Amino acid sequence: MSVIESIIPDERVEKLSNAEISRYSRHLLLPQIGLDGQEKLKAAKVLIVGTGGLGAPLALYLAAAGVGTLGVLDFDVVEESNLQRQIIHSTRDIDRPKVASAADRLKGLNPDIDIVMHNTMLTSANALDIIKDYDIVADGTDNYQTRYLVNDACVLLGKPNVYGSIFQFEGQASVFYAKEGPCYRCLYPSPPPPGLVPSCSEGGVLGVLPGIVGTIQANEVIKLIVGGGNSLIGRLLLFDSWEMKFRELKLDKDEECPICGKHPTIHELIDYEQFCGLKPDHEPEPVDTIEAKELKARLDAGDKIQIIDIREPHERAISPFEGSKPIPLGQLVRRIEEFDENEDAVFLCKIGQRSIFAIRALQEAGYKGRLLNLKDGVNAWARDVDNSLPQY
Amino acid sequence: MAQVLIPTALRAFTEGNSSVDAAGKTVGEVIAAVAEQYPDLKLHLYEENGTIRRYVNIYIGDDNIRNLGGVDAPVVDTDTVMLVPAIAGGVR
Ligand SMILES: [Zn+2]
Numbered sequence: 001m002s003v004i005e006s007i008i009p010d011e012r013v014e015k016l017s018n019a020e021i022s023r024y025s026r027h028l029l030l031p032q033i034g035l036d037g038q039e040k041l042k043a044a045k046v047l048i049v050g051t052g053g054l055g056a057p058l059a060l061y062l063a064a065a066g067v068g069t070l071g072v073l074d075f076d077v078v079e080e081s082n083l084q085r086q087i088i089h090s091t092r093d094i095d096r097p098k099v100a101s102a103a104d105r106l107k108g109l110n111p112d113i114d115i116v117m118h119n120t121m122l123t124s125a126n127a128l129d130i131i132k133d134y135d136i137v138a139d140g141t142d143n144y145q146t147r148y149l150v151n152d153a154c155v156l157l158g159k160p161n162v163y164g165s166i167f168q169f170e171g172q173a174s175v176f177y178a179k180e181g182p183c184y185r186c187l188y189p190s191p192p193p194p195g196l197v198p199s200c201s202e203g204g205v206l207g208v209l210p211g212i213v214g215t216i217q218a219n220e221v222i223k224l225i226v227g228g229g230n231s232l233i234g235r236l237l238l239f240d241s242w243e244m245k246f247r248e249l250k251l252d253k254d255e256e257c258p259i260c261g262k263h264p265t266i267h268e269l270i271d272y273e274q275f276c277g278l279k280p281d282h283e284p285e286p287v288d289t290i291e292a293k294e295l296k297a298r299l300d301a302g303d304k305i306q307i308i309d310i311r312e313p314h315e316r317a318i319s320p321f322e323g324s325k326p327i328p329l330g331q332l333v334r335r336i337e338e339f340d341e342n343e344d345a346v347f348l349c350k351i352g353q354r355s356i357f358a359i360r361a362l363q364e365a366g367y368k369g370r371l372l373n374l375k376d377g378v379n380a381w382a383r384d385v386d387n388s389l390p391q392y
Numbered sequence: 393m394a395q396v397l398i399p400t401a402l403r404a405f406t407e408g409n410s411s412v413d414a415a416g417k418t419v420g421e422v423i424a425a426v427a428e429q430y431p432d433l434k435l436h437l438y439e440e441n442g443t444i445r446r447y448v449n450i451y452i453g454d455d456n457i458r459n460l461g462g463v464d465a466p467v468v469d470t471d472t473v474m475l476v477p478a479i480a481g482g483v484r
Binding site: 053141142143144147165166167168169170172187188189190191192196197198199200203205236238240243247248249250251252254312328329330331332333334360361364365 | 399400401404405406407410430431432434435436445446447449451454455456458459474476477478479480481
């Protein structure tokens with residue numbers, strides 16, 4: 001059991017108004033929350049990093065629950081393809097900054113709370129300054145560099161980091177609170193090399209999945225504020241929505257952890273782009289690329305080229321590439337014999353990211369022929385060569 | 393044979409299988425057997441020097457192998473070995 005007392009100091013707590021008592025009566029009737037807990041919620045300040053798939057349910061439920069100050073941080077604008085899962089935004093919000101769209105919705109839901117908009121990217125330069133004013137951070141970001149940044153900033157400032165992450169049908173949730181248990185680095189000391197794990201924009205995600213995982217995060221935030229219950233500190237919750245299965249794994253503090261262990265070596269925020277291998281000097285040899293128009297010209301000129309579509313069948317069906325040979329990414333090394341080293345081979349996927357990995361995997365496996373990456377993938381082909389194809 | 397649970401992020405490399413049976417006396421041997429069966433997995437699981445990549449946690453039951461002696465942790469046929477890689481999505 002990991003029972004945590006309320007992290008909100010008593011001296012910040014104020015009485016509820018009669019209007020608030022009416023609004024929150026269903027909470028007040030719960031002995032675990034009651035007047036004390038609701039007053040703590042009112043006094044609490046929670047920062048939600050990212051107002052996307054996870055941030056949407058997080059922000060909506062925390063606003064509804066009466067968390068007195070909600071910070072929403074994002075630098076993006078609402079896109080049409082967000083609306084499949086980011087239920088805090090509406091069709092009319094397309095092209096608006098996400099934080100503005102979210103703030104409108106949250107104010108409409110609960111006009112009594114303060115919404116603080118941070119229309120910016122969280123960076124090593126601003127993270128400590130932004131986070132220091134909050135009691136809890138809920139992490140709904142979509143990339144490794146921000147995850148490590150949020151973790152480190154929270155450890156350095158002594159704040160709990162309520163974590164959720166999703167991919168396709170699978171979610172993870174935990175509470176990283178270095179004072180009481182492990183941090184994100186204790187679980188994952190370093191990120192995967194860039195491109196190894198596909199992002200949701202390439203791998204896809206079930207729309208309701210962030211709804212479920214984000215709601216679990218909101219649940220954990222509320223328990224930290226009101227105190228009591230059994231926190232996810234020291235446990236990693238794994239959820240598979242396709243199998244409809246929850247699993248739970250034990251997480252221990254890593255005594256060797258570079259930021260929260262016995263002998264920490266990280267005492268300030270670092271360069272997270274570099275840490276995640278995203279700086280050019282850390283990137284392995286660039287692969288050769290070919291632009292969509294150049295490929296078209298070579299094909300028109302009758303050049304012999306092997307065009308390899310590394311997408312899975314269901315994805316090829318969205319925007320098929322005529323004349324290509326389909327070999328899914330996961331089978332390339334096994335089927336290396338099917339390539340002709342004397343002919344150039346062009347690899348294509350949706351946006352030209354996974355195909356870079358395909359080329360590296362073949363190089364690693366000892367392939368000697370020339371390998372080219374179709375720059376920006378079939379979406380570029382649809383944009384620059386064949387307008388009859390959809391971009392997705 | 394131990395049962396190895398494959399997370400969604402790695403299933404593209406195991407022909408979509410969410411679970412693979414593999415033999416071995418230690419967890420290192422079990423994972424190596426899985427990688428032998430599905431060579432496209434190797435790059436994802438191993439660093440160039442042959443150690444397991446640090447973004448992949450391995451659990452036997454609900455215990456991290458770090459607490460059980462690392463890749464030398466013994467495995468019996470009734471064990472479930474689980475790969476738990478870092479996923480980053482929050483979805484912009
Ligand atoms: Zn740690």
